[in-house]
Amino acid sequence: MTTRTTTSFEVRNPATGIAVGEYPVHTADHVTAAVARGRSAGTWWAALDFEERRRHLDRWRAEITRGRDDLAHLMHEEMGKPISDAKLEIVMALEHLKWAAHNARGVLARRTVGASLLTINQGCSVEYRPFGVVGVIGPWNYPVFTPLSSISFALAAGNAVVFKPSEYSPGVGVWLGEAFGRAVPEVPVLQVITGAGETGAALCRSGVGKIGFTGSTETGKRVMSACAENLTPVLMECGGKDALLVDADADLTAAADAAIWGGMSNAGQTCLGVERVYVHTEVYDEFLTKLLALTDDLRAGDEPAKIGPITMPKQLDVIRRHLGDALARGGSALIGGPDAIDGQFVQPTILVNVPEDCSAVTEETFGPTLTVTRVADMDEAVELVNASEYGLGATVFARRHGREIADRIHTGGTSINAFVAHATVPNLPLGGVGASGFGRVHGPDGLREFTYSKSTTWQRFPLPLALTTFARKPLTDAIVDRLVSALHGRIR
Incomplete structure (x- = not known):
């Protein structure tokens, strides 16, 4: 402020x-x-x-x-x-x-x-x-x-x-x-x-x-x-609208913990933070149970503070608009919701049954909120993740097919079985695609x-065939033409 x-x-x-x-x-x-x-x-x-x-x-x-x-x-x-x-x-x-x-x-x-x-x-x-x-x-x-x-x-x-x-x-x-x-x-x-x-x-x-x-x-x-x-x-x-994907064989305890930390830490004010969660239908209910259990003692502003305030006052209007849109369009808040906004603090909010074209799904919220969506399989999850205009990062929880799922996600980085670990490794580039920007740190x-980049050349010896000169002879052109044919024209 x-x-x-x-x-x-x-x-x-x-x-x-x-x-x-x-x-x-x-x-x-x-x-x-x-x-x-x-x-x-x-x-x-x-x-x-x-x-x-x-x-x-x-x-x-x-x-x-x-x-x-x-x-x-x-x-x-x-x-x-x-x-x-x-x-x-x-x-x-x-x-x-x-x-x-x-x-x-x-x-x-x-x-x-x-x-x-x-x-x-x-x-x-x-x-x-x-x-x-x-x-x-x-x-x-x-x-x-x-x-x-x-x-x-x-x-x-x-x-x-x-x-x-x-x-x-x-x-x-x-x-x-x-x-x-x-x-x-x-x-x-x-x-x-x-x-x-x-x-x-x-x-x-x-x-x-x-x-x-x-x-x-x-x-x-x-x-x-x-x-x-x-x-x-x-x-x-x-910005980003990062997603966390949970496959049927995932470690659900670890996935729920990553979703809560990724979505709620720093009051959700993280470009790489989790804002969307896509869960395989076979484990959706169990995952939700584990996720909600982790919010029992998680409150913004309480001491010792685990979640701080929303830093920018105008962001509260964005959060309020996203929550209102999601609920008006048929979504429901399992915890939190519009009433969770109190002054500069926003309590953790978990939304389900939110349509994919809601602002809570398509726009960066930058608050301690998660939309959790049931999907038939990881093919559907990947399709929904890639539908976003943002492409900063993503997290995949899966035991057998994590790498295969991660390779299909259109983001600058993806981490498997750990929340955006790629951002913490100094030797790896970090950056996004699409509306998340370009270039890498x-x-x-x-x-x-x-x-x-600065390129430098130095002539070590003159070529018998001088190419870059007006004194070039027809014989030189003929020899070069044969060389080009031999070097590049025999590929089948």
């Missing part, structure tokens, strides 16, 4: 309404100046070798680790996440930061590649070079893990970074920037700017080498539009995302 003036904005704890910080509204001029400083700092940073950058990033990782209690408390104050969940988020971010710092050389350093028969006289190499300055626009729901998935990899690749955290969690971004400044005091390699949409738009138009964005699909479209003015490339990590793909 934020309160704004022309020069500053106040951040309030979404659970209590108490002010927890005030931050400047950085204008386009502020952003331009930050990017200019970043270009200078980026020149210094890019000139370091991979090992030197690794040491700097390791020091930053140590700073975050030593201050993790304070950082977790700040996350709790700004966006409402329970302290224990905030600490878990920090752990995941540290794992990916370490991976990026320690693997950048192997992924990005110059390497030689082979030539073809017609270019055998050329030595060849490819390397991946930093853009210079990368802009990162981060979300509030995972204010450490998600932006660091871009920031860590952009820095490891040799870029300077200008980071605009969400206006709902600016203090977390400022804290991360200050920790980096203690680890790397020489030049402002990582700068933090604060503000709302206008500040983010200024960053998109500032001439940075690339923008890494995480947020809703609709906001992502506006970011792309602003970046298009300068042909600034973008990485889009957008994490793993080798995440490092290359913040670079451009």
